[in-house]
Amino acid sequence: MNNFIWSVLLLMGVLSHLPALAAVEYKIVTASERGTYIKIGNDLAQLVAPSADIKLDALPSAGSAENVRRLRYDAGVKLALVQSDVYQAFLDIAAGGNVEARDMIRPLRVVMPLYNEEIYFIVRADSELNYIHEIQNAKVNAGESGSGTALTSATLYRLMFGGPMPQAGTSYLSNEEALSKLVTDKTVDVVAVVAGQPAKLFVDMKPESRKLIKLLKFDPNHSTSAGVLKTYFAASVLAKNYPNLLTTDIPGLAVKAFLVTYDFQLKETETNLRNMARALCQNFSTLQEKGHPKWREVELALPDLGRGWFYYAPTTREIRSCIAGKANVAVPVKSKPAKDCAQQERILGLCKPV
Numbered sequence: 001m002n003n004f005i006w007s008v009l010l011l012m013g014v015l016s017h018l019p020a021l022a023a024v025e026y027k028i029v030t031a032s033e034r035g036t037y038i039k040i041g042n043d044l045a046q047l048v049a050p051s052a053d054i055k056l057d058a059l060p061s062a063g064s065a066e067n068v069r070r071l072r073y074d075a076g077v078k079l080a081l082v083q084s085d086v087y088q089a090f091l092d093i094a095a096g097g098n099v100e101a102r103d104m105i106r107p108l109r110v111v112m113p114l115y116n117e118e119i120y121f122i123v124r125a126d127s128e129l130n131y132i133h134e135i136q137n138a139k140v141n142a143g144e145s146g147s148g149t150a151l152t153s154a155t156l157y158r159l160m161f162g163g164p165m166p167q168a169g170t171s172y173l174s175n176e177e178a179l180s181k182l183v184t185d186k187t188v189d190v191v192a193v194v195a196g197q198p199a200k201l202f203v204d205m206k207p208e209s210r211k212l213i214k215l216l217k218f219d220p221n222h223s224t225s226a227g228v229l230k231t232y233f234a235a236s237v238l239a240k241n242y243p244n245l246l247t248t249d250i251p252g253l254a255v256k257a258f259l260v261t262y263d264f265q266l267k268e269t270e271t272n273l274r275n276m277a278r279a280l281c282q283n284f285s286t287l288q289e290k291g292h293p294k295w296r297e298v299e300l301a302l303p304d305l306g307r308g309w310f311y312y313a314p315t316t317r318e319i320r321s322c323i324a325g326k327a328n329v330a331v332p333v334k335s336k337p338a339k340d341c342a343q344q345e346r347i348l349g350l351c352k353p354v
Helices: 003-016 039-049 065-073 084-095 097-103 148-161 173-184 207-211 267-282 284-290 293-297 313-322 342-347
Strands: 024-029 054-059 077-083 110-123 189-195 214-215 233-237 250-262
Touching: 003 207, 024 039, 024 065, 039 054, 039 077, 039 110, 039 284, 039 293, 054 233, 054 267, 065 077, 065 084, 065 097, 065 148, 065 250, 065 313, 077 084, 077 110, 077 148, 077 267, 084 148, 110 173, 110 233, 110 267, 110 293, 148 189, 148 250, 173 189, 173 214, 189 293, 207 214, 214 250, 267 313
Parallel strands: 024 054, 024 077
Antiparallel strands: 077 250, 110 189, 110 214, 110 250, 233 250
8 A cells, every 4th residue: 555545544534533513602692581582592592503503502681781781792692682672772872972872782783673572561460550551650660670671661651651760669670579579568569571472470370370460451542652652562462371360362562572693794703693594594484383482473584674773784695595585575663762861871771870
């Protein structure tokens, strides 16, 4: 055997024992471990990322506002789930001259819109309150400080009543702690929760829950509703999703969820995120079949975004190429900028608390 053949065989033997290239490790920030975002993140990690040779770790967080920060500054975080009103709030605050908000939001990019997340307002079963527009003088738990829920609560309150939530009557506890106080020491009158249905928090409740709590309804005909519906969406909370809590569907509100990334310029990262977008499109039917029920509400499309919003060009090209020729109707998602963001800035951590 000549030296050349021997060298080739030796090289082949060495190569056969080399380990396969490891999948690149990325992270996606979601929300509470009992919420919908973590389920969506896990679906992407399990049903999509492997096809793109990505090991995706779905991380819990305080919610959308924290996700914006972590996507901007945390190493390894390449994707985030963010509520549309939180994203818009950062844009509005940045437009108002806040440098920190501008630096955080300017390089963020949308991969694609996802679904509507329902907004719940929970009161005691014996409460005199029945509608969302009746919470003005109540003690409201807005959601954890820095969370998307807290931002949504503050924005909704401002849209309905023309001013910020009263500092003295507003708390920022976790859902679980707030619900406990709601039904025990009654130091909380209303608990705000944002989660796509079916939300684990309510699914896990026992039938006895009806004797303790109830959900407030949204009245689209009330005088406060027109302004609210310029930013949020009318929705129905379905009794079939919460049979232990509801006997009939009730009218509610929802906010849009977005899959967001950063304007990464590094070629390797661009390539990996393009592969992720292609895998998402190719495995979309699997997501709708095996993933969280919310995937069945997602349309594989890239509608026009509001002013100041931008898609991530590399993933956009992949998704558009994948859906080329399909008759997808794009429905624009628009949000109206808030006039006064003082309370929003505090919740987002963009100014010192008063």
